[in-house]
Amino acid sequence: MSLTNGHDQIASGAVVEANAAVLELSGVSAGYGRTTVLREVDLAVRPGSVVALLGPNGAGKTTLLRVAAGLLTPSAGRVTIGAEDVTRRPPSQRARQGLCLIPEGRGIFPNLSVRENLILQLPAWKQEQSFEPALAAFPVLRERLGQTAGSMSGGQQQMLALSRCFLSDPKVVLLDEVSMGLAPRIIDEIFEALLELSRRGVALLLVEQYVNRALQVADHVYLLGRGCVTFSGRPTDLDESELMRRYIGGDELLGSATK
Numbered sequence: 566m567s568l569t570n571g572h573d574q575i576a577s578g579a580v581v582e583a584n585a586a587v588l589e590l591s592g593v594s595a596g597y598g599r600t601t602v603l604r605e606v607d608l609a610v611r612p613g614s615v616v617a618l619l620g621p622n623g624a625g626k627t628t629l630l631r632v633a634a635g636l637l638t639p640s641a642g643r644v645t646i647g648a649e650d651v652t653r654r655p656p657s658q659r660a661r662q663g664l665c666l667i668p669e670g671r672g673i674f675p676n677l678s679v680r681e682n683l684i685l686q687l688p689a690w691k692q693e694q695s696f697e698p699a700l701a702a703f704p705v706l707r708e709r710l711g712q713t714a715g716s717m718s719g720g721q722q723q724m725l726a727l728s729r730c731f732l733s734d735p736k737v738v739l740l741d742e743v744s745m746g747l748a749p750r751i752i753d754e755i756f757e758a759l760l761e762l763s764r765r766g767v768a769l770l771l772v773e774q775y776v777n778r779a780l781q782v783a784d785h786v787y788l789l790g791r792g793c794v795t796f797s798g799r800p801t802d803l804d805e806s807e808l809m810r811r812y813i814g815g816d817e818l819l820g821s822a823t824k
């Protein structure tokens with residue numbers, strides 16, 4: 566592969582942008598039945614970057630993650646991973662292409678052991694079938710392999726849910742409210758593990774209720790209001806009053822901004 570003028574010449578002869586977004590939504594509209602939630606949304610996540618997606622309740626953040634992951638088909642627009650159009654591809658194919666969604670609400674099997682949960686998280690397409698990388702990221706899970714997942718603390722259950730992104734070699738991880746309901750010390754631990762993933766070159770798209778925390782770690786921030794992007798830029802270009810103005814129901818933000 567040769568690199569010329571910011572473009573990679575790949576073996577097939579096709580030329581792709583070297584800095585192509587690892588995930589991109591272009592002109593995406595989507596909703597449920599006759600209700601439109603997202604309206605012509607443009608969003609790009611660059612390789613290795615940390616992008617915060619913020620906005621008030623009901624703005625459409627979870628819906629955007631669902632469209633990106635292939636759980637909801639948009640009524641208009643395009644989703645690409647790398648330079649490939651995946652708009653019509655199912656979630657399983659997008660996962661193979663490097664997208665990992667950590668949905669809100671943990672998504673683990675509470676009645677199975679930690680070990681069984683980890684085995685189920687191992688991607689079928691990977692030759693290396695070890696859950697060691699997840700145990701390295703969250704050592705507390707090593708002591709609890711035989712324990713029923715649902716009997717662990719909320720923080721440990723979230724670490725188990727997050728293990729998935731340490732096992733599938735993703736290019737981009739979409740995280741929906743991973744800090745929800747957790748103590749600050751546990752959130753610190755979880756963010757540290759995620760930032761380690763980021764340091765290894767994995768891009769993160771964070772939907773986060775603790776706005777300050779998200780702004781501290783993000784390279785880029787999108788604000789969503791009623792399904793439209795109302796701001797896209799560097800966190801330093803947003804001050805608190807600007808955030809307040811763009812949030813509907815500012816009380817919620819005030820509460821979380823200080824955490």
Ligand code: ATP
Binds near residue numbers: 624625628
């Ligand atoms: P929150 O922070 O409250 O989760 P959000 O920004 O993630 O908010 P979404 O969950 O994407 O927002 O919801 C956007 C809108 O879509 C809301 O009005 C919600 O009621 C509606 N909605 C979400 N899921 C569905 C669904 N499965 N069927 C119908 N409407 C839905």
